[in-house]
Amino acid sequence: MNRVATALWNPIVAKEYRSRMRTWRSPLAMSIYILLLGGLGWAIFAAQAGSARNSFNSGQAASYGHQLFFYLVIFQMGLIAFVTPALTAGAISGERERQTIDLLFVTRIPPFSIIWGKLIASMSFVVLLLLLSVPIFSLVFLFGGIELDQVLTSFLVTLVAALTLGLIGIAFSAVLPRTLPSTVAAYGVGFILLAGTYVYGLVFPTIIDPTAVATATVAPAPPAITYLSPIESLVAISDGTIGSYGIRYGNSPIYSGGGGCSTVGGVTSCYSAPMVAPGRFSKGFISAQPLGSDSAIASGSFMGWQFWQATVTLELAIGLIALAASAFFLSPVRRLPWQRRAPAAEATP
Amino acid sequence: MISVEQLTKTYGHRTALDAVSFEVPKGEIFGFVGPNGAGKTTTLRILAALLEPTAGRAFVDGADVSRQPDRVHERLGYMPDFFGVYDQLTAAEYLDFYAACYRQPKTRRKKITDDLLELVGLSDRRDQAVDTLSRGLKQRLCLARALVHDPAVLLLDEPASGLDPRARVEMREILKELQKMGKTIVISSHILPELTELCTMIGIIDQGRMRATGPVQDVIRQLTSGRRLRITVLGQKEEAAAALKPLAMVHAVTTVNGAIEAEYEGDDATAAAILQTLTAAGIKVSAFSQLDGGLEDAFLRATSEDAE
Numbered sequence: 001m002n003r004v005a006t007a008l009w010n011p012i013v014a015k016e017y018r019s020r021m022r023t024w025r026s027p028l029a030m031s032i033y034i035l036l037l038g039g040l041g042w043a044i045f046a047a048q049a050g051s052a053r054n055s056f057n058s059g060q061a062a063s064y065g066h067q068l069f070f071y072l073v074i075f076q077m078g079l080i081a082f083v084t085p086a087l088t089a090g091a092i093s094g095e096r097e098r099q100t101i102d103l104l105f106v107t108r109i110p111p112f113s114i115i116w117g118k119l120i121a122s123m124s125f126v127v128l129l130l131l132l133s134v135p136i137f138s139l140v141f142l143f144g145g146i147e148l149d150q151v152l153t154s155f156l157v158t159l160v161a162a163l164t165l166g167l168i169g170i171a172f173s174a175v176l177p178r179t180l181p182s183t184v185a186a187y188g189v190g191f192i193l194l195a196g197t198y199v200y201g202l203v204f205p206t207i208i209d210p211t212a213v214a215t216a217t218v219a220p221a222p223p224a225i226t227y228l229s230p231i232e233s234l235v236a237i238s239d240g241t242i243g244s245y246g247i248r249y250g251n252s253p254i255y256s257g258g259g260g261c262s263t264v265g266g267v268t269s270c271y272s273a274p275m276v277a278p279g280r281f282s283k284g285f286i287s288a289q290p291l292g293s294d295s296a297i298a299s300g301s302f303m304g305w306q307f308w309q310a311t312v313t314l315e316l317a318i319g320l321i322a323l324a325a326s327a328f329f330l331s332p333v334r335r336l337p338w339q340r341r342a343p344a345a346e347a348t349p
Numbered sequence: 350m351i352s353v354e355q356l357t358k359t360y361g362h363r364t365a366l367d368a369v370s371f372e373v374p375k376g377e378i379f380g381f382v383g384p385n386g387a388g389k390t391t392t393l394r395i396l397a398a399l400l401e402p403t404a405g406r407a408f409v410d411g412a413d414v415s416r417q418p419d420r421v422h423e424r425l426g427y428m429p430d431f432f433g434v435y436d437q438l439t440a441a442e443y444l445d446f447y448a449a450c451y452r453q454p455k456t457r458r459k460k461i462t463d464d465l466l467e468l469v470g471l472s473d474r475r476d477q478a479v480d481t482l483s484r485g486l487k488q489r490l491c492l493a494r495a496l497v498h499d500p501a502v503l504l505l506d507e508p509a510s511g512l513d514p515r516a517r518v519e520m521r522e523i524l525k526e527l528q529k530m531g532k533t534i535v536i537s538s539h540i541l542p543e544l545t546e547l548c549t550m551i552g553i554i555d556q557g558r559m560r561a562t563g564p565v566q567d568v569i570r571q572l573t574s575g576r577r578l579r580i581t582v583l584g585q586k587e588e589a590a591a592a593l594k595p596l597a598m599v600h601a602v603t604t605v606n607g608a609i610e611a612e613y614e615g616d617d618a619t620a621a622a623i624l625q626t627l628t629a630a631g632i633k634v635s636a637f638s639q640l641d642g643g644l645e646d647a648f649l650r651a652t653s654e655d656a657e
């Protein structure tokens with residue numbers, strides 16, 4: 001039998017689908033999801049329709065579309081981040097609590113397939129939620145201002161973030177014996193990944209080197225760790241620009257005191273103003289748009305990448321680590337690959 | 350079929366298994382007896398390749414449990430001492446799921462499910478949700494689950510615990526049926542009378558050590574050396590004991606619940622001679638009977654050695 005097909009479609013997936021869809025929780029979760037997202041969409045739509053009644057031109061419509069899309073995308077990310085750990089943090093620990101994990105271990109399903117089956121089953125539910133939101137997102141196209149590729153990219157970023165959160169949830173459920181601590185840990189790490197890395201950019205922004213900016217032709221980028229957060233990518237996708245997030249001027253007493261960046265012909269250059277008074281320095285975030293007309297990352301290891309590409313890459317890397325950890329910690333008899341003994345010849349007892 | 354050699358398992362300073370060895374030939378029903386915490390479940394989990402032994406080796410149908418867990422799982426059906434059922438699945442779906450987990454082809458799974466439900470007498474419950482089945486029925490379903498891949502060896506951890514007498518009898522009948530089908534079965538239990546009737550071989554384990562192992566009658570004979578008499582006399586206990594003690598064939602004389610128990614070496618004629626001696630000494634014997642040295646007695650003797 002095709003091994004890939006067996007790995008992708010294993011009995012756990014079918015069993016999980018059956019179990020999940022037979023409870024009242026799934027339709028309830030879907031209904032609440034649609035009501036919340038639809039409610040937000042409707043509220044913004046209604047507000048904008050109200051203001052458009054007074055004055056309306058095509059430029060305004062595009063900005064309404066932008067705004068609606070921005071709120072929907074961020075809110076959807078929040079909802080998915082809320083749902084995903086709940087789907088996965090009990091995947092393995094739930095089997096332990098139900099005392100069914102040993103029964104799976106004595107079958108011919110390898111531990112990796114157990115994790116994979118759980119992952120496919122929970123991610124399918126996330127995909128179902130994303131599909132359910134498509135009609136709500138279509139509201140955006142009434143106004144325009146958003147391209148289809150922006151919608152698709154934002155869905156991809158949301159899905160990859162959900163996948164990462166899902167894998168982290170499964171890893172915790174494999175490592176921790178009970179579902180409750182596993183859920184708490186998965187939500188905690190999920191919060192750090194989504195909001196914490198974003199806040200990091202605000203608290204520890206990239207400092208513009210005042211000695212270098214005078215001649216620099218590229219603007220600095222926010223700290224690399226902030227690319228982990230899908231929020232920044234979603235902002236970049238829906239807005240087209242990232243703003244001055246995560247960057248500030250240096251606090252050198254000599255050169256601080258002001259400055260800015262400007263974009264001329266697609267090339268961004270920054271400058272710093274001479275000091276106002278010795279010993280005084282400013283730490284504020286710069287208010288100008290230093291990153292140019294597109295949302296590509298201006299400097300660092302990811303220079304030239306789109307924010308969402310960096311986010312997706314980093315999150316997939318974290319997801320892979322979580323997947324490997326889950327497979328290792330799930331096995332009833334844990335051995336690292338180099339500790340595995342070669343099978344002995346058929347022994348006669 | 351099953352071979353365990355010097356199996357040892359330690360958790361920190363605590364030794365759960367201490368050089369346990371035994372063999373179970375094909376087609377035998379091996380009763381694994383011991384008090385709670387003796388190491389029965391640990392041994393069975395090692396045999397099911399769910400636990401790595403600290404030292405020693407174990408083989409199931411020629412496959413080493415530490416090195417070839419996949420081959421062990423192919424040949425072995427394991428029923429732990431808990432049910433492990435999923436909500437939201439019917440009995441038939443439950444068996445079908447495990448049959449799929451054992452890589453049984455889809456075309457065969459329906460037949461496997463139907464046959465097993467019939468074997469354990471659950472055909473009329475095939476569409477009932479698993480979590481609504483009674484304890485006895487769940488236990489039978491779990492036994493069916495352990496059989497979905499037609500294993501040569503069955504490991505049953507406390508299969509009768511928590512079952513009412515009727516369910517126990519039914520479970521025993523099913524196990525006899527399985528023995529007829531040529532399966533090698535290992536049952537751990539502390540319900541001894543049941544094992545005496547069902548098992549062909551027995552192993553007594555206590556505090557991680559194997560106290561005795563072999564065919565049931567051999568173990569009983571080995572552990573209960575000599576036979577015992579229970580003698581009830583009318584008021585002359587001391588005299589009776591004094592009359593018994595000098596006899597060469599009597600090893601020990603004790604008083605249990607107001608009756609005298611005498612351990613002796615010999616046959617029925619020896620017992621008759623003992624009775625004659627007592628009556629000749631003028632002792633009024635009101636009751637005189639042979640005590641059956643059963644598995645329970647053997648078990649108590651084997652497991653109390655350490656306490657002495």
